[in-house]
Amino acid sequence: MLSFAWDGITSFSVKPLRAVTVTGAAIACVSFAAIIVLFILMLCGIKISGWTAASVWLACGILMLSTGLVGEYVGKIYSEVKSRPRFFIETVLESASISADTADNDIIRAILSRRSVRKYTSDPVGHELLAKIVECGKFAATAKGIQPWFFSVVESRRILDAISEANRMVMLDSSDENMRKRASEPNFDSFRGAPCAIIVSGMKDNSYSEADCANACENMLIAAESIGLSTCYIASFKTAFESEAGASITKLLKIPDGYSPRFAVAVGYGCENLGERAPRRENITEYIK
Ligand SMILES: Cc1cc2nc3c(=O)[nH]c(=O)nc-3n(C[C@H](O)[C@H](O)[C@H](O)COP(=O)(O)O)c2cc1C
Numbered sequence: 001m002l003s004f005a006w007d008g009i010t011s012f013s014v015k016p017l018r019a020v021t022v023t024g025a026a027i028a029c030v031s032f033a034a035i036i037v038l039f040i041l042m043l044c045g046i047k048i049s050g051w052t053a054a055s056v057w058l059a060c061g062i063l064m065l066s067t068g069l070v071g072e073y074v075g076k077i078y079s080e081v082k083s084r085p086r087f088f089i090e091t092v093l094e095s096a097s098i099s100a101d102t103a104d105n106d107i108i109r110a111i112l113s114r115r116s117v118r119k120y121t122s123d124p125v126g127h128e129l130l131a132k133i134v135e136c137g138k139f140a141a142t143a144k145g146i147q148p149w150f151f152s153v154v155e156s157r158r159i160l161d162a163i164s165e166a167n168r169m170v171m172l173d174s175s176d177e178n179m180r181k182r183a184s185e186p187n188f189d190s191f192r193g194a195p196c197a198i199i200v201s202g203m204k205d206n207s208y209s210e211a212d213c214a215n216a217c218e219n220m221l222i223a224a225e226s227i228g229l230s231t232c233y234i235a236s237f238k239t240a241f242e243s244e245a246g247a248s249i250t251k252l253l254k255i256p257d258g259y260s261p262r263f264a265v266a267v268g269y270g271c272e273n274l275g276e277r278a279p280r281r282e283n284i285t286e287y288i289k
Contacts, residue, residue: 014075017068024064031057110226115277117230118192120268122157125196129227130155133267134198136223140215143208149216152199152253160197163249164190167240174239190237194266197234201259213262220265230270235263 034054041048100113134151142148154160167190171183182188191197200216202209217233224231238261240249255261 014072017071017075020064020071021068024061024066024068026061027057028061028065031055031061106226107222110222114221114225114231115274116232117268117270117272117274118232119270119272120192120194120230120266121271122195123269124155125229125267125269127155129229130196130198130267132227133220133223133229133265137198137200137216137220137265140212140219142212142215143206146203146206146208147212148203148206148209149213150201150256150259151216152201152255153196154199154253155196157195159252160191160194161189162245162252163237163240164188166243166245166249167237170239170243190240191234191264191266192232194232194268196268197264197266199237199253199255199261199264201253201255202262204258204260210262217263217265220267224265224267229267230272232266233263234266237261237264 031054034050035058038048038051038054098108098112100109103109103112130153134153137151138147138149168183168188171179174180174183187193198220200213202213206212221231221233240246241261250261253261
């Protein structure tokens with residue numbers, strides 16, 4: 001039992017070695033101090049015995065200290081040789097282990113499983129579901145609670161085609177080669193083939209309306225995902241409003257004066273074969289306590 005206890009101490013701790021070092025240092029210090037006192041007394045003409053004892057204690061102290069120091073080095077070698085890990089990771093904060101498959105919460109599952117979908121069936125979404133999605137958009141946070149937005153829910157593919165065509169014309173005229181290339185694609189469609197889209201316009205004279213409209217869109221993406229619909233966030237349709245047809249499209253979408261289109265959410269039943277999801281960027285979070 002005693003040897004087991006001793007094994008326990010010596011396998012996991014270098015404290016006995018530390019005790020030898022500290023005791024040796026203490027004895028050496030005390031006996032050195034005693035020798036100094038004896039020396040001062042001798043200078044003062046006071047004769048006192050104890051030189052031998054003090055010298056022996058000093059020698060013992062120095063010996064113990066030296067042995068302890070050697071032991072400390074041996075102890076360090078011993079712990080390296082054992083190859084025990086220096087620390088254990090208790091929690092990995094970056095890339096927390098949540099995924100859509102393991103999420104225990106419907107909202108988190110919807111956030112994690114949402115993807116931008118760019119191919120849809122022609123099945124209509126239905127007014128009721130669209131209204132539900134828009135309602136969720138309206139509950140997004142807005143700066144100063146102003147709610148500086150207007151929602152045009154377009155269920156007509158004919159109107160979406162008109163916007164897309166106007167957009168295509170502007171893009172074909174662009175100085176950006178990529179834009180011209182995209183506009184020349186045979187199946188070009190700003191709304192990615194979705195049967196409907198919710199166009200969110202923001203107050204022109206509100207500096208936060210862009211952010212507020214973006215918040216509404218994100219809410220709508222998550223809401224749609226949670227009820228089994230696919231979506232795509234769209235900003236590239238906006239150049240349509242710079243075209244000659246811009247004014248009539250604004251009228252068609254019933255966008256009030258003082259508002260301009262900011263983003264759209266294409267909604268429908270997706271039929272795209274989605275590939276592997278892009279990994280999330282790492283080392284972009286600091287937890288400050
Ligand atoms: C402000 C904004 C504008 C976007 N505009 C478009 C767009 O015009 N067309 C498009 O196909 N996707 C658009 N997207 C979707 C992004 O391309 C997409 O979110 C990104 O590639 C990440 O893919 P994920 O949504 O599947 O995670 C937009 C996204 C945001 C946030």
